[in-house]
Amino acid sequence: KQEVTQIPAALSVPEGENLVLNCSFTDSAIYNLQWFRQDPGKGLTSLLLIQSSQREQTSGRLNASLDKSSGRSTLYIAASQPGDSATYLCAALTGTASKLTFGTGTRLQVTL
């Protein structure tokens, strides 16, 4: 059974800092790994998707990496802004159902 863990659970940084969010998964037989953003009381917004054959994906100030062999992914956010404050979830796609297994998220607060 796939298990996904995210560290840290919460993070507070001043505006402008670069930061890294960590995600680990127990079953390396994943098809892809996605990072999502969730604002309070809202649904999920997909940020980046890394296929199992890829090592990283970039979108603007976001860069996600994937190391299947070690069961790890990181999300790097450059030059953080207060608008980046949200919960960030990673999810691994496994199994024939293509079901996503989510971590519990990292709650990020970027302060002025």
Add this chain to the structure above:
Amino acid sequence: DTGVSQNPRHKITKRGQNVTFRCDPISEHNRLYWYRQTLGQGPEFLTYFQNEAQLEKSRLLSDRFSAERPKGSFSTLEIQRTEQGDSAMYLCASSFLQRALTDTQYFGPGTRLTVL
């Protein structure tokens, strides 16, 4: 492309009542998923459909829960005899399976259920 929509957005009900949620996927998406998210946790898989066929159900989906996708378009999730433990955000996602297991899931805004 209007995205995935869910109705209602919020539902407050008394314990023991039945509730039904609706999900309208992105048009032409052939896969539809239901997830449940409790406070402070990540979403957990409940069930999914490929077209109108329900292909997998999580053990989280007790016999009080039933999901349908009658014409392969919208889906409904019904909870009978609600319990306080059913209080959660119910998320729907859809995708278009082009090649095996590389589909991207797009999520709706969710339905927040509160059982009093």
